[in-house]
Amino acid sequence: xxxxxxxDIHITVSEGASLELRxxxxxxxxPYLFWYVQSPGQGLQLLLKYFSGDTLVQGIKGFEAEFKRSxxxxxxxxxxxxxxxxxxxxxxxxxxxxxxxxxTGTRLKVLA
Amino acid sequence: xxxxxxxxxxxxxxxxxxxxxxxxxxxxxxTTMFWYRQFPKQSLMLMATSNEGSKATYEQGVEKDKFLINxxxxxxxxxxxxxxxxxxxxxxxxxxxxxxxxxxxxxxxxGTRLTVT
Numbered sequence: 699x700x701x702x703x704x705x706d707i708h709i710t711v712s713e714g715a716s717l718e719l720r721x722x723x724x725x726x727x728x729p730y731l732f733w734y735v736q737s738p739g740q741g742l743q744l745l746l747k748y749f750s751g752d753t754l755v756q757g758i759k760g761f762e763a764e765f766k767r768s769x770x771x772x773x774x775x776x777x778x779x780x781x782x783x784x785x786x787x788x789x790x791x792x793x794x795x796x797x798x799x800x801x802t803g804t805r806l807k808v809l810a
Numbered sequence: 811x812x813x814x815x816x817x818x819x820x821x822x823x824x825x826x827x828x829x830x831x832x833x834x835x836x837x838x839x840x841t842t843m844f845w846y847r848q849f850p851k852q853s854l855m856l857m858a859t860s861n862e863g864s865k866a867t868y869e870q871g872v873e874k875d876k877f878l879i880n881x882x883x884x885x886x887x888x889x890x891x892x893x894x895x896x897x898x899x900x901x902x903x904x905x906x907x908x909x910x911x912x913x914x915x916x917x918x919x920x921g922t923r924l925t926v927t
Contacts, residue, residue, distance in 0.1 A: 730914050741816075741903055741920035742854075749914070788853060796842050796907040796914045802853045 700725050702791050704801035711779050712809045719774040719804050721789030730792035731772040733763055736803075737785045745787075748772065759783070784808045811837050814906050816919035823894055823926055831889045831922045833904030839884035840906035844916060845877070848901040860887050894926045 703722045711717055723729055730749045734742040746757025753765040763774045772789060789801040813836040823829045833843060842861050846854040860866040860881035868874050876898075878890040887906075891898050901923055905916040 732915070734918075739901075739921075739923070742918040744915075744918075747915060786851075792914045792916070794914060796916060797844075797856070797859065798916060800853045805851070 700791065700793075700799050702789055702799050702801040704787075704789055704804050706804045707802070708805050708807065710807040710809060713781050714778050717774075717776045717779045717783070717806070719787050719789075719806070721772045721774065721801055723770050723772065723789075723791045723799075725770075725791055725793075727793070731763075731765060732790040732792065732798070733757065733761070733772070733774045734788045734790065735759075735785045736788065742788065745774070779806075779808055781808045781810060812908070812917040813837055814840075814904065814917045814919040816902075816904055816922050818922060819920060820923040821925070823924070825895050825926055826893055828890055828892045829894055829924060831891075831902055831904075831924070833887045833889070833906065833919055835885045835906040835908075835917070838906075838908045838917075840887070841884065841909040842907040843881055843887040844905045844907075845879060845887075845889050846903045846905070848903060848921075850901075854903060857889075891924065894924070896926045899924055899926045 701724045732747045733745040745761045746755045748755045748765045755763050761776050787804045790798040815834045817832045845857045848854050857872045858866045858868045860879050862881050866879035881887040903921045905918045907916050
C-alpha cells in the first residue's frame with residue numbers, strides 16, 4: 699500500500715542553524731513528490747516538487763530537497779533557518795490520478 | 811497563476827443548519843477538485859474527489875449525505891455540510907488540478923474554518 703512517513707512530529711532548531719525534515723514514502727511506481735508548508739490557520743503553500751529530472755530540487759524560501767530512490771526518501775533541507783520558517787511542513791506523494799497521500803506533518807519551532 | 815480561492819474563509823453556524831463552502835479556480839480550468847478536512851494539529855484528510863460533471867467519489871468513512879459535493883463547472887466546486895453539528899467543526903481545504911499537467915499537481919485554497927455552535 700502507498701504511504702508517506704514523516705518520522706519527526708516536532709523539530710526545534712535555533713535560528714541560523716541548518717534544518718533537515720525527513721520524508722519516506724512507499725510507492726510502486728515513480729512518485730511525484732511535494733513539500734508544503736502551512737502556517738497556523740492558513741492553507742498550504744508549495745515549497746517544491748519533484749516529478750522527473752535532477753534529483754536535487756530547489757524551492758522557494760531557500761529550501762531544497764533531494765529525491766533518493768534507493769532510500770525512498772525526499773528530505774527537505776535549508777542551510778540557515780529563519781524565525782519565520784516556524785510552521786507545519788507536509789510531505790506528499792502524488793500519482794497519475796492527481797490524488798495525494800500526505801504525511802502526518804512535522805511541526806517546526808525556531809528558537810531565537 | 812494557478813490560484814484557488816475559497817469562500818467563506820470562516821463561518822459560524824448553528825447546529826442543525828446547513829452551510830455551503832465554495833472553491834473556485836481563478837485562472838485555470840479544474841477538471842478535478844479535492845476536498846480535505848483538517849483537525850487541529852493534524853494532517854489533511856481527503857474527504858472526496860470530484861470531477862466536473864460527475865458525481866463525487868467519497869473516501870471510506872465520509873458520509874455522502876452529510877457532505878454534499880457539487881462540481882458543476884470547470885472553475886467551481888461546492889461542499890455543503892448538511893445538518894451541521896459541533897463535531898463537524900473543522901478546517902476545510904479544497905484543491906484543484908488542471909488536466910494535462912506533467913507533475914499532476916494540486917493547487918490548494920486558503921481553507922475555510924467552520925464552527926458549529
